[in-house]
Amino acid sequence: MVEAPILIVGAGHAGFQLAASLRQAGYEGPVSLINDEPHLPYQRPPLSKAYLKGGGGPDTVMFRPEKFYHDQRIELISDRVVAIDRSALQLVCASGASRAYKHLVLATGARNRLLDIPNAGLKDVLYLRSLDESEMLRQLFPTRRRVVVVGAGFIGLEFAATARAKGLEVDVVELAPRVMARAVTSEISEFFQRRHSEAGIRIHFGVQATSITSNEGRVTGVTLSDGRPIAADLVVVGVGVLPNVELAAEADLPVASGIIVDEHLLTADPNISAIGDCALFKSVRFGAPLRLESVQNAADQARCVAARLTGDMKSYDGFPWFWSDQGPDKLQIAGLTTGYDQVVVRGDAGQGSFSAFCYKNGRLIGIESVNRASDHVFGRRFLAVNGSIPPEQAADPAFDLKRALA
Secondary structure (H helix, E strand, O other), X not given: OOOOOEEEEOOOHHHHHHHHHHHHOOOOOOEEEEEOOOOOOEOOHHHHOHHHHOOOOHHHHEXXXXXXXXXXXXXXXXXXXXXXXXXXXXXXXOOOXXXXXXXXXXXXXXXXXXXXXXXXXXXXXEEOOOHHHHHHHXXXXXXXXXXXXXXXXXXXXXXXXXXXHXXXXXXXXXXXXXXXXXXXXXXXXXXXXXXXHHOOXXXXXXXXXXXXXXXXXXXXXXXXXXXXXXXXXXXXXXXXXXXXXXXXXHOOOOEOOXXXXXXXXXXXXXXXXXXXXXXXXXXXXXXXXXXXXXXXXXXXXXXXXXXHHOOOOOOOOOOOEEEEEXXXXXXXXXXXXXXXXXXXXXXXXXXXXXXXXXXXXXEEEEEEEEOOHHHHHHHHHHHHOOOOOOHHHHHOOOOOHHHHHO
C-alpha cells in the first residue's frame, strides 16, 4: 500500500519552508505541495521592493529551481483545494482530483482586502501581493503618469516610493493621521512621512477614497471623502489583507481572525496543522493568541511543524521581526511594540539613522530601527532571550549595547 503524503496546502514562505525542512530533518516519506498559482513557489517581499523596481525576471524571486523539488522528492501539484474530508483524510481539488493525506498542513496565507467603492473593479485598479500583480505594475510604469495609492501601510509606501523613483506623480490616501499608524511609533511615522514628502509624494491624511472616476473604462481619478478630486491614470490599493480561513471553516475547524491552533500549531483535528499568515496561534512568549504576517513567522512555524512531524515535539516560540524598504531607507522592527507607553530615541533622525526603543511598564518590548542595522541585530538577539535595559541606557549614545548582550 502506498503511503499517503504529508500534504501542504499553499506554496508561500510557510509551505515551501515546511517541505524543505521535512527533508532537512530526515523525513523520508512522500511530501506534496499544492500551489494554486502557475509559478514555482516564490518569495513575496521582493514583489513590492527589488522586483518591482525592475531587477531581473521571475526566476530571481523563486525559492529554488524546479530541479530542487525533483531532487528532494517534493511533489509539486498545481491545483486549488476546495474541500477537506477530515474523516476520510482526503482533500478535494478544483480539478476534481482527490488527494489523500497522512498529515495535512494548511499554509493558505492571506489575500488582499478589496476596495469597495464605485469603479473599484476597473482594470487600472490594482493590488500588490502576487508575482503576476507585481509584473503587471512593472509593465505599466512606462505608460502611466499619475498614481493614487490607497493606504499608507508598508506595501502602499513601498510601492509609492518605487513609483516616484520611476518618475510618476504619486498621491497617497490614508484615513489615519499618520503613515503606518497601526505598525510603528509616531517617531518612525514622522521620519518616513518627511522622507516621502521630500521625494515629492503627496500624502493626504484623515480621508478615504469614496469613488474612482473613469472615462470609457479607464481610470481618470479618485474622489476623496472630503470632496476633493485627485487626477490619476492608475490606482494601487494597499488596505491590508484577510487570512484565508474559509477552507478550514468549511471543514468545521475553529477559526477567528485566523485558523485557531495551539502552541504546537495543531488545529482541533490532530491530523491537521496550520502555519503562516493564516494561523492564529497560542503564543507561549506573549501569552495571547497572535496572527503574524511576516516571513520570519512563516519560516519559523514551518520549522517547528517539521520538527514535530519528525519526532521533536516542542511549542512554537519564534521571536518576531519585520522589515520594510521604502526608497533609500530601511525600516527594521524587532519584537512587538503594541501597547508601548514610552519611547526612547537612540541615534539621530535628522541624520537618517536612529532607533525607537519601545518600553512598557519600564521594560523593553521592541526596537524600531531606521538605517541602523546594529540596533536591529541587538534587538533580535537581546529581546529573544527576554532581555531589557533601562531607558536611560538606551538613550545614552555612549552606552555600548554589546555590554548588555554580554
